[in-house]
Amino acid sequence: MENIINALNEKFSAQVLSTEMLYDFPVVTVKKEWIVEIIQHLYDHPETKFQFLTTLCAIHYPEQKQIAVMYQLHNLESNQRVRLKIYLADLRPVTPTITHIFAAANWLERETFDFFGVNFIGHPNLKRILNVEEMIIFPLRKEYPLEDQTREDKNDTMFGRAE
Amino acid sequence: MTTEATREKPSLAERPEGIEGAGFFATSLEKVVGLARKNSIWPLPFATSCCGIEFMATMAAHYDLGRFGAERLSFSPRQADLLMVMGTIAKKMGPVLRQVYEQMAEPRWVISVGACASSGGIFDTYSVLQGIDRIIPVDVYVPGCPPRPEQIIDGIIKIQHLVENESFRRRNSPEYKAMLNRYGIE
Numbered sequence: 001m002e003n004i005i006n007a008l009n010e011k012f013s014a015q016v017l018s019t020e021m022l023y024d025f026p027v028v029t030v031k032k033e034w035i036v037e038i039i040q041h042l043y044d045h046p047e048t049k050f051q052f053l054t055t056l057c058a059i060h061y062p063e064q065k066q067i068a069v070m071y072q073l074h075n076l077e078s079n080q081r082v083r084l085k086i087y088l089a090d091l092r093p094v095t096p097t098i099t100h101i102f103a104a105a106n107w108l109e110r111e112t113f114d115f116f117g118v119n120f121i122g123h124p125n126l127k128r129i130l131n132v133e134e135m136i137i138f139p140l141r142k143e144y145p146l147e148d149q150t151r152e153d154k155n156d157t158m159f160g161r162a163e
Numbered sequence: 164m165t166t167e168a169t170r171e172k173p174s175l176a177e178r179p180e181g182i183e184g185a186g187f188f189a190t191s192l193e194k195v196v197g198l199a200r201k202n203s204i205w206p207l208p209f210a211t212s213c214c215g216i217e218f219m220a221t222m223a224a225h226y227d228l229g230r231f232g233a234e235r236l237s238f239s240p241r242q243a244d245l246l247m248v249m250g251t252i253a254k255k256m257g258p259v260l261r262q263v264y265e266q267m268a269e270p271r272w273v274i275s276v277g278a279c280a281s282s283g284g285i286f287d288t289y290s291v292l293q294g295i296d297r298i299i300p301v302d303v304y305v306p307g308c309p310p311r312p313e314q315i316i317d318g319i320i321k322i323q324h325l326v327e328n329e330s331f332r333r334r335n336s337p338e339y340k341a342m343l344n345r346y347g348i349e
Contacts, residue, residue, distance in 0.1 A: 139289045
């Protein structure tokens with residue numbers, strides 16, 4: 001864990017906003033403009049070598065009006081993990097892509113765009129991947145309901161919506 | 164202990180009503196064709212989820228759907244009579260299912276196996292089609308999550324009943340064409 005903090009503080013000590021421990025790995029919140037360089041630095045640095053992207057996803061915080069994008073990286077040699085989080089405004093979330101560093105980010109960013117509407121600048125093919133292409137909403141945002149709205153036969157009292 | 168004389172003879176397919184004589188049996192063509200069709204349905208298993216696994220059990224030796232003539236499964240819609248939709252159909256899968264249905268030749272029947280295919284099941288969400296009867300006409304619904312093989316066989320027997328009693332002119336009748344028009348199928 002210390003090697004990660006040291007590697008980050010070498011060049012980006014002003015851009016790291018906070019660090020927490022989750023289970024046995026750190027979750028580092030950074031400034032959103034620097035995320036691509038930070039990921040590239042952690043990729044190249046010999047002490048950290050995070051050359052495997054485990055996952056990338058978004059989280060919607062409606063009270064703070066923010067959408068966080070989370071990148072989880074893994075060092076296969078030393079079996080270390082780290083999470084990087086950036087916070088974007090939830091109205092029109094925009095961030096650069098990391099497909100030039102990790103090829104896996106291609107589909108993961110498409111999925112994040114499909115469900116949250118995060119626009120990844122520089123992505124080669126940013127379109128919906130799991131939902132129907134004609135869909136106009138971003139379903140996993142908290143303002144959209146889970147249920148299909150075209151059903152007429154559901155009894156609301158049975159679902160806790162007594163009106 | 165039963166002896167040979169008292170044991171019940173196995174039953175064959177029921178004989179339709181007709182006029183019988185020495186060396187001939189006269190009946191109506193619809194009855195004969197209905198009997199032949201119902202005992203040789205070629206299903207197309209459109210299995211997407213758990214109900215597909217139950218269907219695999221139904222086709223296996225213990226519950227054997229082949230007893231009812233449905234031994235030869237076809238994955239080509241051109242060669243299939245019965246479209247068995249088993250499993251959750253997502254909205255993205257809907258046009259695919261519709262295209263498979265449109266490629267089938269008349270006469271064709273559709274059985275919707277399981278809760279998800281019949282009505283969306285437990286998955287009332289933005290991505291699941293709430294019942295395949297929103298896009299294609301369905302003949303028999305088999306409820307269950309998943310239905311046991313005996314229930315799937317019961318659904319097939321109901322399809323057999325429909326197949327046996329179908330009139331030759333049904334597929335050209337104006338009511339049938341109006342029903343297809345409601346789904347937007349030519």
